[in-house]
Amino acid sequence: MAIQAAPEDVQVATKPLLQVQGLTMSYGFGDSENKILNDLNLDVNDGEFVSIVGPSGVGKTTLLRCLSGLIQPRSGTVSVGGEVINGPHRDLAVVFQDYSRSLMPWMTTLENVAFPLQGRGVGKKERNETAEKNLAAVGLAGQGHKYPWEMSGGMQQRVAIARALAYNAKVLLMDEPFASVDAQTRFDLEDLVIDLQATLGVTIILVTHDIDEALYLADKVIVLAEKPATVVDVIETGFGDHRDQVETKADPRFADARARILHRLRDH
């Protein structure tokens, strides 16, 4: 956070936007209890971009499901804006990994993006305008009449992002959102998300098992390891707002941070 250090200091007193305290989660009960998350604590500030990395099966998706209110933790709390959540929350939106399955094929792209607003009772005209605007923000201006299945994977994931943005939640939760697209599309989507975050000031928590992606995107990288999972490291990347696929990844701090994460994961 080197570049942002000065303004950040002023906000020290303010509470984090999203707070996880003593979060413990298991699947199953009694003898077959499988403890996945053990006493996790996390603070995410307003406007921050946080990546969560960890090896496959460590419990990243489980953590994200707790954060989104889809499952209830065994103990501990998740709070947003100081309010403890006990289910899906107005201020939390999710971009699912499987874009092709999270968009509804019977609705046009515009309808897909506008639908959550309809659930909130927003009138048709207004929600279509909002949807159109957010489609434009992800680079899909004027494509709202198409159906998701008429679009490429990368475009579909853009639609899913537009849908989350249109919902206008304070926090965006993303579970490996770019895992199933090709490398070039992946870079494009990463840069899109960085841009959107910078312009809209939305807080993003992104789960990935790709260390480079975690570092490139985030202000703060949280490393999960062990079984049950705990936070084994928190790294402030300090790349500031400007990121470039070539420059940033060539930054010596990038290499250092990556080596540090790899060490952490190997040690545990």
Next chain:
Amino acid sequence: MTDTALRSAPKPGTGTRARRPEAERVRSRPAQVALNVLQRAWLIVVVFAIWWIASADSTNVFIPSLESILTSLGRDLFNGVIAEGAAYSLGNLAAGLLIAVAVGIIGGLILGETKRLREIVDPVIHFFRSVPQAALVPLIIGAFGIGQGPKIYTIAFACMWPVLLNTIDGVLGVEPTIRKFSRVYRIPRGLHFRKVVLPAALPQIVAGVRVALPIGITVMVVSELFAANKGLGFYILNSSATFMVPETWAGALLVGVIGYILSLLFVVLERRILSWYFKSGAK
């Protein structure tokens, strides 16, 4: 599916072969419909021609010539005897199907969404669907009387099961990620049913209705074989009781034709309400 099987074997000379890439050809619906009808009609024409020739000199009283069957059919269609009966029967069929579809879909949505209820009701559903529906006709009519109502209820009762069961299956098959989406984005219950679960289950529901259609036609006819004074079933029963064999055949033939036309109309309807499903290649 049968319609694709029929389509992939078009009669040479109908000019359909040249227009193979049918997925791209989504516009001009009337032309498409006309084409479909043509493609399906040729085999029937052949069958009827063979029937006509083979039965021309028939001396068997129970197998009259097609010519005499068609003559009776034409006569009774135009003098109103059969048309009135057909209108009555089709009215019953439409009403029965409508009730079956409404009850089947609503019941199926509710049962599909509530696991506990489904587990309680499941054995009952499987018991009733296993009972041969036509056998229930005399019972229902015996219990509820001979009017139009009991006939409609019988049709509704018989047609409801495939719709109900398919709706439940469709609801259970809704993509889990879409369910998660609906929960995370806090879609209200009513909207969730109407815009998420119902469309997701619709392909299955439509398949259920397709199964229900011929069941409905059978039960429609059977319901008029008991305690009736009009309808197609009555026409068939009455003519056979009075040894008017060509008329009996004519009635049966007409039922077949109606069934066929209804199934064609159903395909058109299906393509219309499930266009996303066919075009997306989800099928």
